[in-house]
Amino acid sequence: MQYGSLIAFLSGTLAPELFADEIASEVAKFYADLRETRQGFILISDGPPFIITRVAARRLLDAVKSQRLSDDAAVYVADCIVASDDIEFADEATREAVSFLEDDSNRFIEGRDRLWTPEDVTTILATLD
Numbered sequence: 171m172q173y174g175s176l177i178a179f180l181s182g183t184l185a186p187e188l189f190a191d192e193i194a195s196e197v198a199k200f201y202a203d204l205r206e207t208r209q210g211f212i213l214i215s216d217g218p219p220f221i222i223t224r225v226a227a228r229r230l231l232d233a234v235k236s237q238r239l240s241d242d243a244a245v246y247v248a249d250c251i252v253a254s255d256d257i258e259f260a261d262e263a264t265r266e267a268v269s270f271l272e273d274d275s276n277r278f279i280e281g282r283d284r285l286w287t288p289e290d291v292t293t294i295l296a297t298l299d
Contacts, residue, residue: 171196171250173217179247180226186238197246214250222251223260224298227267231298234271235291245285248272263297270294 175192178184196212204210230247233239239247248271251257259265270286 171214173215177220186233190239190243197243200246212249214254217256221258221260227264228298231295241285244271267294
């Protein structure tokens with residue numbers, strides 16, 4: 171993932187749909203690897219330090235809730251955030267909100283279609299108020 175694109179999305183200067191289009195092939199490859207090997211591989215380029223605030227975490231979760239960013243893309247984005255050495259969290263609520271979206275590869279084993287429900291996302295969003 172291009173660090174600059176991720177930061178543009180989290181900062182609100184790149185629309186979720188455009189961001190999703192940009193990362194679509196990466197997300198597809200991530201899930202193909204995950205299905206085949208039970209390990210998804212991510213790469214994120216380096217960039218200047220960035221702190222994810224509650225506003226940025228809310229932007230990510232709102233994009234998921236409104237389905238402007240697919241669940242699969244959200245998992246990939248959250249994994250990239252956590253894997254980046256250049257991204258920090260403003261507080262524990264922000265860290266927990268992003269962690270909520272992190273990879274749940276058990277759904278492939280358990281055969282679940284969805285990672286979370288809209289109600290789950292609403293509950294996590296409420297923690298950012």
